[in-house]
Amino acid sequence: MSEDVEVRLTVNGDGYRVRVEPRKTLVDALREDCNLTGTHIGCEHGVCGACTVLVDDRAVRSCLMFAYQAEGTSIRTIEGLADADGTLHPVQAAFREAHGLQCGFCTPGFVMSIVALLDENGAPTPQEVREGLSGNLCRCTGYQTILEAVDIAAATLRATSLEATR
Ligand code: FES
Numbered sequence: 001m002s003e004d005v006e007v008r009l010t011v012n013g014d015g016y017r018v019r020v021e022p023r024k025t026l027v028d029a030l031r032e033d034c035n036l037t038g039t040h041i042g043c044e045h046g047v048c049g050a051c052t053v054l055v056d057d058r059a060v061r062s063c064l065m066f067a068y069q070a071e072g073t074s075i076r077t078i079e080g081l082a083d084a085d086g087t088l089h090p091v092q093a094a095f096r097e098a099h100g101l102q103c104g105f106c107t108p109g110f111v112m113s114i115v116a117l118l119d120e121n122g123a124p125t126p127q128e129v130r131e132g133l134s135g136n137l138c139r140c141t142g143y144q145t146i147l148e149a150v151d152i153a154a155a156t157l158r159a160t161s162l163e164a165t166r
Pocket residue numbers: 040041042043044045046047048049050051052061062063064
């Protein structure tokens with residue numbers, strides 16, 4: 001059995017010092033050691049996207065990354081999206097408006113992927129959205145409303161950034 005290692009993680013701006021087995025995945029460390037259970041585990045081998053988080057602003061499947069590999073990075077999870085007063089992030093608000101979830105299991109992963117997608121490209125084409133989300137699976141097959149949520153969120157984020165430049 002391997003020796004535990006100490007890992008320092010920065011998640012949603014907060015520092016965590018955890019002792020984990022070297023083989024422990026980031027998603028397990030987030031859920032079990034940081035008590036951040038909003039990130040879900042589906043397939044555990046990089047297929048479903050349920051475990052998507054942002055690592056240095058890039059969407060990453062946290063079941064494919066060891067916790068120790070995330071040391072020194074800035075991690076963002078679904079828990080870090082809403083404002084402190086509870087105001088939803090525009091992508092979360094768009095999911096609510098478009099009814100972009102059914103059971104909700106895939107939702108944190110989709111939301112994090114969309115945040116990264118719209119951060120990179122504020123006006124994606126329908127094809128770019130489909131490609132950007134091709135690594136996220138919804139077993140309830142609610143894809144149409146998820147695509148509508150992306151459109152709503154993109155429009156909100158564009159309006160917000162326009163407002164900020166005035
Ligand atoms: S749980 Fe990580 S991709 Fe499915």
